[in-house]
Amino acid sequence: MAPQYKLTYFNLRARGELTRFIFAAAGVQYDDNRIEFSEWPALKEKTPMGQMPLLEADGKVVCQSGAIARYMARETGLGGKSSWEEAQVDMFVCGVDDLITKLCDAHFASDEAVKEERTKALGPYVSKFLDNYEKLCGPEGHLVGTSLTYADLAFFVGMHDIWQHRADALEKYPKLAKVAETVRDNEGVAAYIAERPETNI
Amino acid sequence: MAPQYKLTYFNLRARGELTRFIFAAAGVQYDDNRIEFSEWPALKEKTPMGQMPLLEADGKVVCQSGAIARYMARETGLGGKSSWEEAQVDMFVCGVDDLITKLCDAHFASDEAVKEERTKALGPYVSKFLDNYEKLCGPEGHLVGTSLTYADLAFFVGMHDIWQHRADALEKYPKLAKVAETVRDNEGVAAYIAERPETNI
Numbered sequence: 113m114a115p116q117y118k119l120t121y122f123n124l125r126a127r128g129e130l131t132r133f134i135f136a137a138a139g140v141q142y143d144d145n146r147i148e149f150s151e152w153p154a155l156k157e158k159t160p161m162g163q164m165p166l167l168e169a170d171g172k173v174v175c176q177s178g179a180i181a182r183y184m185a186r187e188t189g190l191g192g193k194s195s196w197e198e199a200q201v202d203m204f205v206c207g208v209d210d211l212i213t214k215l216c217d218a219h220f221a222s223d224e225a226v227k228e229e230r231t232k233a234l235g236p237y238v239s240k241f242l243d244n245y246e247k248l249c250g251p252e253g254h255l256v257g258t259s260l261t262y263a264d265l266a267f268f269v270g271m272h273d274i275w276q277h278r279a280d281a282l283e284k285y286p287k288l289a290k291v292a293e294t295v296r297d298n299e300g301v302a303a304y305i306a307e308r309p310e311t312n313i
Numbered sequence: 314m315a316p317q318y319k320l321t322y323f324n325l326r327a328r329g330e331l332t333r334f335i336f337a338a339a340g341v342q343y344d345d346n347r348i349e350f351s352e353w354p355a356l357k358e359k360t361p362m363g364q365m366p367l368l369e370a371d372g373k374v375v376c377q378s379g380a381i382a383r384y385m386a387r388e389t390g391l392g393g394k395s396s397w398e399e400a401q402v403d404m405f406v407c408g409v410d411d412l413i414t415k416l417c418d419a420h421f422a423s424d425e426a427v428k429e430e431r432t433k434a435l436g437p438y439v440s441k442f443l444d445n446y447e448k449l450c451g452p453e454g455h456l457v458g459t460s461l462t463y464a465d466l467a468f469f470v471g472m473h474d475i476w477q478h479r480a481d482a483l484e485k486y487p488k489l490a491k492v493a494e495t496v497r498d499n500e501g502v503a504a505y506i507a508e509r510p511e512t513n514i
Contacts, residue, residue, distance in 0.1 A: 161445050176404045
């Protein structure tokens with residue numbers, strides 16, 4: 113029998129969205145358990161590390177967004193076809209994670225001056241990020257190899273916030289534009305995007 | 314023929330030490346290429362993402378410390394014995410990575426007030442970290458399963474900075490103390506520790 117999966121996180125993309133994309137692209141059913149901020153303090157104490165997201169697989173729990181995404185990528189065959197491919201995919205996913213950290217650091221800064229400074233620094237950071245990824249990207253609509261991996265999904269997830277500010281962000285990046293197209297055209301991903309709740313981050 | 318490995322990083326523990334520990338514990342030869350800060354700007358432009366550490370395996374390059382450590386853990390059999398074990402190991406390693414981020418954020422803060430504030434926050438953070446890890450830790454001297462994984466190595470690497478301030482930090486954490494003992498007693502690790510350069514972080 114297929115394992116019962118449950119992903120618990122806030123109603124945010126942030127640290128949960130990549131795993132939701134993996135489920136969607138792989139066509140794997142799961143309980144997309146989005147909790148309110150008010151529910152978090154009571155739940156926090158019961159979590160392994162006082163953090164979300166949490167993944168439950170047949171009741172067994174694991175936390176840490178990266179570990180969760182990598183696990184589900186392995187389980188669904190989206191992690192890469194060899195150990196070296198896996199390392200490359202992992203590298204791209206970590207790079208997007210760095211980007212998401214920057215986005216969250218700006219979004220959640222409580223001090224307005226800090227928030228402004230961090231938001232301003234995002235511009236050059238994003239340009240450098242896209243330059244690097246275009247240079248490293250494969251020619252066939254995939255960051256790594258010749259088929260979909262969760263590196264492609266992670267890239268697309270990271271692009272969401274960039275597109276909100278610059279809809280033409282990939283205009284000068286033909287290889288990355290092709291990756292975005294590949295992900296957007298994925299049936300499972302398209303269905304998920306059509307129905308997911310809108311959130312700020 | 315065994316692959317030729319080269320790890321390039323600053324002469325710091327920080328984001329490079331876990332991979333060095335994996336090489337040491339696995340008894341795998343590699344070029345531990347520690348560069349000066351003055352050499353970095355020229356090298357930076359030639360790296361995939363403007364970041365170190367870099368791992369070269371027979372000349373192929375990958376970056377991102379997490380991706381590098383996971384790759385070498387897979388290659389050396391220190392990553393866990395099943396996909397689920399791998400997820401748990403990954404979770405612990407990510408948790409230590411969060412800790413190292415906090416340590417680096419305090420250590421490298423240029424503003425003295427910020428540095429003091431972050432250093433002060435480390436105390437409660439470390440206590441919570443140890444509470445969580447002790448609760449989750451296996452009973453046999455390993456965080457996960459019954460043999461050495463790089464989760465154990467990562468934990469030991471993270472403890473280095475904690476021990477510098479609190480030599481008895483594991484006194485109330487018998488399971489974690491046993492993990493530390495297991496790692497300290499590993500022949501390859503012990504030899505590496507005896508010869509590695511002393512660095513601030």
